[in-house]
Amino acid sequence: MASKRASQQALRAACKAAAPAQKRSFALLAAQRASRPAATAVLQHIFPQSKQQTRGVKTLDFAGTKEVVYERADWPLPKLQEYFKNDTLALIGYGSQGHGQGLNARDNGLNVIVGVRKDGRSWKMAEEDGWVPGKTLFSIDEALEKGTIIMNLLSDAAQSQTWKEIEPKITKGKTLYFSHGFSVVYKDDTGVIPPKDVDVILCAPKGSGRTVRSLFKEGRGINGSIAVWQDVTGKAKEKAVALGVAVGTGYLYETTFEKEVYSDLYGERGVLMGGIQGMFLAQYEVLRKNGHSPSEAFNETVEEATQSLYPLIGAHGMDYVRRIVCFR
Numbered sequence: 336m337a338s339k340r341a342s343q344q345a346l347r348a349a350c351k352a353a354a355p356a357q358k359r360s361f362a363l364l365a366a367q368r369a370s371r372p373a374a375t376a377v378l379q380h381i382f383p384q385s386k387q388q389t390r391g392v393k394t395l396d397f398a399g400t401k402e403v404v405y406e407r408a409d410w411p412l413p414k415l416q417e418y419f420k421n422d423t424l425a426l427i428g429y430g431s432q433g434h435g436q437g438l439n440a441r442d443n444g445l446n447v448i449v450g451v452r453k454d455g456r457s458w459k460m461a462e463e464d465g466w467v468p469g470k471t472l473f474s475i476d477e478a479l480e481k482g483t484i485i486m487n488l489l490s491d492a493a494q495s496q497t498w499k500e501i502e503p504k505i506t507k508g509k510t511l512y513f514s515h516g517f518s519v520v521y522k523d524d525t526g527v528i529p530p531k532d533v534d535v536i537l538c539a540p541k542g543s544g545r546t547v548r549s550l551f552k553e554g555r556g557i558n559g560s561i562a563v564w565q566d567v568t569g570k571a572k573e574k575a576v577a578l579g580v581a582v583g584t585g586y587l588y589e590t591t592f593e594k595e596v597y598s599d600l601y602g603e604r605g606v607l608m609g610g611i612q613g614m615f616l617a618q619y620e621v622l623r624k625n626g627h628s629p630s631e632a633f634n635e636t637v638e639e640a641t642q643s644l645y646p647l648i649g650a651h652g653m654d655y656v657r658r659i660v661c662f663r
Contacts, residue, residue, distance in 0.1 A: 405587040407556055410580040416444045418577050425450055425482020427475055427501070428489035429457040432514050435544030436488065438464060439551045439583035447471065450478025479504035484578070486512040494518040495525035507532040510574060514539050515599065516592035519564055535564035536575040539595050540584055547583045556585020564592050615640075 394401050410418075424447045426437045433449070441447045448471050451457040458472070466472040475497075479485060485505055487494055495518060505511055511533050513519065518527035519535070529535045540547045540559040550557050561575040568574075572589075579587045590598075615636050622632035647656045 402588060405561070405576045405579070405589075407580050407585045410577055412444060415577060415581060419445050419484075419581065422446065422483045423448060423481055424484045424486055424578075424581075425478040426486045426488055427451075427478060428487070428493065429461045430488065430490065431544030432540070432547070433457075433486075433488040433544065434460070434464065435547035435551075436486070436514070436540070436582035437466075438548055440581045441471075442551070443581050445581055448473060448478050448481060450475040450482075475501070476504070482509070484510045484512055484574075486514075487518075488514055491515065491517045491525070494527055498525070498527045502528075502530065505530055505533055510534045510536065510571075512575075512578060513537045513592075516562065516564070516596045517599075520592050520596045529565060531565070532567060533565070534567050534571040534574060536571050536578070537562040537564065537592055537595060538575055538579040538582060538584065538587070539599070540579075540582070550585075551583035556583055558586050558588070559584035560590045560595050561587050562590050562592050562595055 393404060393406075395404055422445075424440055424445055426433050426447065427450045429437070429449055429451050437447055437449060449461050449466050450473050451461060453474050461472050462468070473481065479501060485501075487501070489497065498518075507530075511529050513535075514537065516537055516539075518525045519529065522528050538559055538561050540557050542550075542557045547557055559579050561572070561579050563571045563575060566572070576587055618636045619632045622635060623629065627635075644656060647659070
């Protein structure tokens with residue numbers, strides 16, 4: 336019993352020492368672990384089979400499946416800027432993804448313009464972010480004409496509604512870019528059928544545009560998926576990877592338009608948003624019905640998950656957190 340209690344105390348001390356690491360990059364995490372040999376030794380003693388995550392490699396083994404990883408380190412700024420030196424990235428729409436991706440690409444030194452409805456809400460938001468009318472901020476028609484890479488970041492519904500006006504402006508030699516493949520995959524319903532003479536690519540950051548922006552500003556980069564729907568030039572995949580880096584991702588994994596859509600609809604919108612929200616609500620209501628105060632029900636439901644468990648999962652993995660729970 337005394338030995339178990341000592342192990343629990345040592346674990347808590349080690350976890351407390353490592354807690355600030357949750358907001359830092361993997362490189363900083365590694366440096367932090369190296370500077371805390373006592374805490375690391377305790378964790379390795381308690382969890383001898385636990386493996387630290389390794390980033391910055393070309394191939395990762397996911398449950399026995401090897402996947403190629405494209406990383407930001409492959410595209411240092413001079414190379415990125417040289418690659419796009421003759422291009423104009425035209426962001427159509429300035430919602431969450433337009434905001435994050437546009438500002439990141441601009442900060443990376445690329446030629447970026449924004450196309451939105453003049454004097455509308457998005458126009459005013461873009462002005463507040465430093466986009467200049469007549470120079471980097473235009474109507475949608477003007478942006479489509481000026482852009483060589485058309486980044487259609489409108490909502491799924493808006494993409495369908497505006498496609499008849501947008502499609503004629505996507506002329507031969509341009510590139511059509513999406514961050515969600517819904518409109519193209521469900522083209523029979525949306526009417527979004529890309530021209531046959533342009534590259535059609537996708538980069539889907541695995542988070543909201545605000546998160547894409549905040550992680551970029553922290554010097555990190557969110558994971559993302561890339562896909563090619565149509566490769567006319569023979570360079571569509573390379574272009575997708577380069578654009579993924581340009582808009583702020585750190586690590587990119589190859590998929591297809593179809594798989595991106597299906598995984599997003601089920602994973603993000605079905606489970607991560609719908610399912611988790613439903614479980615939060617169910618747990619909160621059960622606790623309230625059984626006499627717990629609103630604050631206690633909230634703390635045991637939302638606070639415990641978002642402020643404790645999720646950051647630990649992000650920093651160390653699910654197996655690590657499960658082991659911690661067993662030692663409580």
